[in-house]
Amino acid sequence: MAGLYIHIPFCRHKCAYCDFFSSAGNFQYMERYINSIMTEWDLRRSEIDKDHIKTLYIGGGTPSLLPFSLLAELLSHIDQTVCLSSLSEVTLEANPEDISSENITNWKTIGINRISVGIQSFNPTSLSAIDRRHSPQASRKALSLLSESGINYSADLIYGLPGQTLVGWEMELMELLSYRPPHFSSYLLSYEPGTRLFALKDKGLVIEATDTIAEKMFEILCHRADEAGYNHYEISNLAYPGMEAKHNSSYWNYTPYIGLGTAAHSFDGKLRRFNPSGIKKYIESLDNAQLYYQTEDETMENRFNDYLITSLRTAAGFSIPLAQSVFGDDIADKFMHNLRKSVGTGEIDCIFDHNDKCTGYRIPRHKWLTSDAILRELILD
Ligand code: SF4
Structure with missing residues (x-):
């Protein structure tokens, strides 16, 4: 999709x-x-x-x-x-x-x-x-x-x-x-x-x-x-x-998208890029059939943080299988260290499947509005 x-x-x-x-x-x-x-x-x-x-x-x-x-x-x-x-x-x-x-x-x-x-x-x-x-x-x-x-x-x-x-x-x-x-x-x-x-x-x-x-x-x-x-x-x-x-x-779930027009962002599943802001510059560039964009230089940690921040403000939460498929099992496991540590503090809940296996994490809804402070503790440096 x-x-x-x-x-x-x-x-x-x-x-x-x-x-x-x-x-x-x-x-x-x-x-x-x-x-x-x-x-x-x-x-x-x-x-x-x-x-x-x-x-x-x-x-x-x-x-x-x-x-x-x-x-x-x-x-x-x-x-x-x-x-x-x-x-x-x-x-x-x-x-x-x-x-x-x-x-x-x-x-x-x-x-x-x-x-x-x-x-x-x-x-x-x-x-x-x-x-x-x-x-x-x-x-x-x-x-x-x-x-x-x-x-x-x-x-x-x-x-x-x-x-x-x-x-x-x-x-x-x-x-x-x-x-x-x-x-x-x-x-x-x-x-x-x-x-x-x-x-x-x-x-x-x-x-x-x-x-x-x-x-x-x-x-x-x-x-x-x-x-x-x-x-x-x-x-x-x-x-x-x-x-x-x-x-x-x-x-919020890592689906690729193409953004057209000035100030639009795109994501191909790995790289993010954006078209700089400026109506006239955008038009002049496309008049010459030149694409007008910059690529965001993101590390693995940046990409993980992006997914963490967006997914934890949703009811569906952070998906472990999705993180493993995007980052690989070993890196996802390493990056999820802070999440695992926070379970039980009342700020992060595990999401369990029908076999009682933890398949993800979420912030309880009553804490969503104050999620910035929770997220600060979870994001990777
Ligand atoms: S300036 Fe335009 S885009 Fe911004 S809030 Fe007002 S109507 Fe919406």
Whole structure:
């Protein structure tokens, strides 16, 4: 199995908390950018067996603001090699204001079968604190349209927002759950260096949620999601059973993927590489049929740490057979020393098969939110 990711770096404006590579405006480059992606795909499609590709994810940025004709041209080009109708997931990230009956219908006709919508909050004060420009009304309308259309979808909601109370968070969460989204992602607001929100916090103009509040919000999330029948399969991802995101799951279980576009990452099962950030440079490079990427120089320990960090934030946890198949029995055994030592401390549990054999490790869910400290003890130097 393998995945294909396409990065669309255009947004209407830059939200205060955002550290994804995206550019406000610059729409004059859209057409050339899409042509460059098609060129990159043509140059790289032999890197992967097309029959192995099972998911396509178009993220950003705000891919939903691409003119329909451009998006259709891009998908039709990919469809010439990878039959989109045979993929289990073709996801488009969308902002609420771009969700309309007409757009959903159009997107379906070109092979999109899943929408990921950035709701983030239903509270106008919280939305304005992180400088999201859509209104709660736009979110409500988008969720109603998505639910009525029958398309598979996911919604994002953030907790720990400036000024958000425990009661306020619970009400927002319950409002989202009232739409019964097949999948939702719920993130603790993160203050990333370089963002406007980080600068505001530095100046004391915004106050970060305390660890205690964040943990209580996480408890509310766990409780309400359990009650509503969701499978909490990763620290920030929840789904009705069977509706777990296939594309994102592949990032946590060592599945290869190709990333197209500026700032996109790729992984061939051994090596990671990434396309540097820069719309104009990306276009100029592909205009000359030159691939625009850098390879990440990773040691075995780095690769093991990557797998450790991502897998231990999932319910499925760290798989010993997978580690042995990737690193070899002897190296995996040596690298798992810290994991074995931590069993019994209450921070790491063994996963047993039906013969009572330990086949993996996991962090108990109530510790996921504080997993950074646990992981620091486990990662290899
Ligand atoms: S819309 Fe999304 S990608 Fe664009 S700036 Fe806001 S958070 Fe970032």
